[in-house]
Amino acid sequence: MDLIQVLSKVIDISHSNIDINARINGILKILERNLENSTAAIYVLEKDRRLTLKYSTRRDPLILALSEFRPLLGEGVPGSVAQKREAQLFDIRSLPKRFGFLLLTQLDKVISDYSQFAFLPLSDESRCYGVLMIFSSRGTPFSEGEKRVFELVSKELTGLLKASELYRESGRRITELMALSEIGKVLISGRDLNSILRETALIVAKTLEADYVRILLKEKNGERSFRLTTYGHADDNVKEEIEAIEERLIREKGSLPNTSFDTYSIYAYPLVSKNVVIGVISVLARGEGKDDEKYHLLETISNYLSNGLENIILRAQLNDILAELNSANQRLIEQEKLKSLGEMTANIAHEIKNPLVVIGGFAKRLAKKLPLEQKERRYLNIILNEVSRLENILNEVLAYAKDVPLKRTLINMDELLSELIHFLKSDPHWDKVEIVKECEDGIPPVSCDPEQMKQVFFNIFVNAFEAMGAEGKIVVKIFKTEEGQTGYLCVSISDTGGGIDPLIFDNIFNPFFTTKERGTGLGLSISNKIVLSHRGKIEVENKRGVGATFLVYLPLNQNSTSEAGNGKMAQKKG
Amino acid sequence: MRGKKNILIVDDEENIRLLYKEELQDEGFEVDLAENGYEAIEKVRAKDYDLVVLDIKMPGMDGIKTLTEIKSIKKDLPVILCSAYSEYKQDLTSWVSEEYVVKSADTTELKQKIKALLKI
Ligand SMILES: Nc1ncnc2c1ncn2[C@@H]1O[C@H](COP(=O)(O)OP(=O)(O)OP(=O)(O)O)[C@@H](O)[C@H]1O
Ligand SMILES: [Mg+2]
Numbered sequence: 001m002d003l004i005q006v007l008s009k010v011i012d013i014s015h016s017n018i019d020i021n022a023r024i025n026g027i028l029k030i031l032e033r034n035l036e037n038s039t040a041a042i043y044v045l046e047k048d049r050r051l052t053l054k055y056s057t058r059r060d061p062l063i064l065a066l067s068e069f070r071p072l073l074g075e076g077v078p079g080s081v082a083q084k085r086e087a088q089l090f091d092i093r094s095l096p097k098r099f100g101f102l103l104l105t106q107l108d109k110v111i112s113d114y115s116q117f118a119f120l121p122l123s124d125e126s127r128c129y130g131v132l133m134i135f136s137s138r139g140t141p142f143s144e145g146e147k148r149v150f151e152l153v154s155k156e157l158t159g160l161l162k163a164s165e166l167y168r169e170s171g172r173r174i175t176e177l178m179a180l181s182e183i184g185k186v187l188i189s190g191r192d193l194n195s196i197l198r199e200t201a202l203i204v205a206k207t208l209e210a211d212y213v214r215i216l217l218k219e220k221n222g223e224r225s226f227r228l229t230t231y232g233h234a235d236d237n238v239k240e241e242i243e244a245i246e247e248r249l250i251r252e253k254g255s256l257p258n259t260s261f262d263t264y265s266i267y268a269y270p271l272v273s274k275n276v277v278i279g280v281i282s283v284l285a286r287g288e289g290k291d292d293e294k295y296h297l298l299e300t301i302s303n304y305l306s307n308g309l310e311n312i313i314l315r316a317q318l319n320d321i322l323a324e325l326n327s328a329n330q331r332l333i334e335q336e337k338l339k340s341l342g343e344m345t346a347n348i349a350h351e352i353k354n355p356l357v358v359i360g361g362f363a364k365r366l367a368k369k370l371p372l373e374q375k376e377r378r379y380l381n382i383i384l385n386e387v388s389r390l391e392n393i394l395n396e397v398l399a400y401a402k403d404v405p406l407k408r409t410l411i412n413m414d415e416l417l418s419e420l421i422h423f424l425k426s427d428p429h430w431d432k433v434e435i436v437k438e439c440e441d442g443i444p445p446v447s448c449d450p451e452q453m454k455q456v457f458f459n460i461f462v463n464a465f466e467a468m469g470a471e472g473k474i475v476v477k478i479f480k481t482e483e484g485q486t487g488y489l490c491v492s493i494s495d496t497g498g499g500i501d502p503l504i505f506d507n508i509f510n511p512f513f514t515t516k517e518r519g520t521g522l523g524l525s526i527s528n529k530i531v532l533s534h535r536g537k538i539e540v541e542n543k544r545g546v547g548a549t550f551l552v553y554l555p556l557n558q559n560s561t562s563e564a565g566n567g568k569m570a571q572k573k574g
Numbered sequence: 575m576r577g578k579k580n581i582l583i584v585d586d587e588e589n590i591r592l593l594y595k596e597e598l599q600d601e602g603f604e605v606d607l608a609e610n611g612y613e614a615i616e617k618v619r620a621k622d623y624d625l626v627v628l629d630i631k632m633p634g635m636d637g638i639k640t641l642t643e644i645k646s647i648k649k650d651l652p653v654i655l656c657s658a659y660s661e662y663k664q665d666l667t668s669w670v671s672e673e674y675v676v677k678s679a680d681t682t683e684l685k686q687k688i689k690a691l692l693k694i
Binding site for chain 2: 357360
């Protein structure tokens with residue numbers, strides 16, 4: 001072997017500008033050609049600390065057998081060379097059995113083809129990149145000169161492996177950056193969530209050379225409804241597999257090992273926001289076995305997407321709220337318009353009503369004074385008819401513009417009282433007042449004006465509160481009772497305020513009667529009139545020294561009876 | 575029947591006051607007039623009326639406020655609230671009045687309610 005010639009050829013190839021892998025294979029060929037009956041191959045040390053047989057020029061049986069096995073760093077002869085970064089040379093007799101891979105029985109047959117074995121570390125000061133193996137079938141051991149060539153060639157190969165790794169690394173980085181920048185553009189495009197997800201799925205499919213991409217996203221945090229975006233096609237059984245993976249990722253949070261089929265692999269990664277899994281991105285890609293690069297790429301994309309989506313989701317939620325607010329505002333404006341229209345109509349009608357009353361009123365007085373048979377009397381009657389026609393129109397307009405006094409609806413009294421009690425108890429002044437409510441079973445809804453009835457109970461509650469000095473117990477009972485033919489719903493409200501002084505008992509329903517420094521004395525008189533206008537009544541039971549009980553009766557089965565719009569039903573209490 | 579019943583009419587419109595006055599005088603009532611709430615309160619303080627007819631919508635002191643004042647001076651003096659339409663019951667204080675009528679060219683209802691309250 002012409003050492004100088006070999007070296008100069010190796011250096012030529014090593015520094016040429018053909019593809020790095022081709023340069024490495026070319027160097028292996030030069031070695032094989034110059035060492036008769038020999039084979040050269042390279043184990044490359046990978047990130048998972050295992051060796052992969054990546055470079056060889058011949059389909060040699062020993063090389064094929066070795067390429068099926070990925071030894072760990074330190075495992076067998078190649079592993080220990082990589083670990084110690086020291087060359088090891090053997091002949092067939094000194095060679096450890098099966099290169100130290102004791103389980104690889106298939107090596108026995110093929111090792112015997114060779115008699116000289118050289119293992120050389122491809123490493124620099126910082127780390128090892130692989131192991132160069134040279135096997136030869138000649139009887140004589142490698143010479144000192146050959147060993148020196150091996151050493152120098154190893155240095156060249158180390159440089160090339162290093163370059164190839166850098167190259168691959170930057171290639172990956174470029175794909176990654178391109179994918180991220182494309183996704184970034186989509187994320188800030190301001191489009192709606194659905195089209196953003198669709199675009200993203202497409203970019204992921206392109207970048208990972210995937211056949212099928214799924215992005216599953218929770219609609220709202222904590223809820224179990226999802227938005228699914230897919231790209232491409234997958235068989236049903238594969239989809240089921242992916243669904244199971246998604247399920248597990250969402251439940252357990254964190255990544256899973258990839259699942260491989262005969263010709264496909266599934267890669268899945270969770271989308272995480274503020275430590276909560278908000279979705280899963282899954283990819284079905286061709287090629288069996290796991291591809292670290294694809295997995296890493298998906299991881300990077302997922303992390304990027306998680307951050308971006310968080311903002312988009314927030315924005316979408318904000319948009320929803322804004323839209324809601326907007327329509328609420330619109331409704332409010334409509335209501336205001338209607339209200340002011342009503343007020344305006346009322347005002348105009350009011351202004352017209354007074355002169356009309358004057359015209360009509362005096363026309364009537366005139367008519368009274370004129371003798372019956374006089375022709376002018378007919379004219380006056382025409383005026384009067386027209387006035388009353390106008391009055392009717394005005395009354396109709398005004399009745400429409402203004403609410404009729406009693407707005408009856410069917411009310412669940414238990415609910416109405418619960419609401420009122422809740423309202424009262426929200427005031428901290430009521431903290432020392434215990435309110436107990438009991439409702440008899442089968443109480444039917446009662447027809448009444450809920451706002452006015454609330455006013456009634458409110459007045460009674462406040463009186464009880466004041467009588468008890470803000471501390472005590474109020475018992476509310478709702479029950480049915482009968483009087484003659486009529487069924488009544490009765491609400492009784494008892495307090496522990498010591499009762500009402502018998503001297504004033506007869507006056508408490510009178511307007512402006514009060515024993516309080518700051519009372520107006522209107523509370524009970526108004527309450528009474530409201531209840532009377534509902535054709536009901538209020539009774540009082542007084543236990544001196546204990547407390548007062550106010551009983552409010554409302555007639556049941558009154559739903560169809562309508563109250564007159566004006567005028568009063570209630571008579572003043574005698 | 576003792577002497578004529580005294581009625582105070584409170585309304586800011588002169589022609590309405592005139593109409594009511596003539597109509598009620600025809601029925602045999604003694605009628606006094608007030609053109610706003612302040613004047614009405616003064617007159618209620620100064621004289622014992624049997625009944626007050628009170629317009630709700632008046633500038634300055636409105637009928638509801640006047641009603642409250644009148645009732646705090648003489649809580650048993652009957653008051654009939656009067657208005658162009660049923661704005662009554664909007665303000666719960668209006669419940670304190672004894673009666674309510676919607677103004678109309680036809681004064682029959684007003685006269686009926688006055689007579690009922692005065693038990694004539
Ligand atoms: N639960 C009660 N226990 C003892 N006295 C009561 C009770 N409820 C009412 N009274 C007496 O009846 C009077 C009249 O009550 P009403 O609610 O009409 O007026 P007020 O409470 O004095 O004033 P306003 O309710 O207008 O603030 C009270 O001043 C009080 O003396
Ligand atoms: Mg009260």
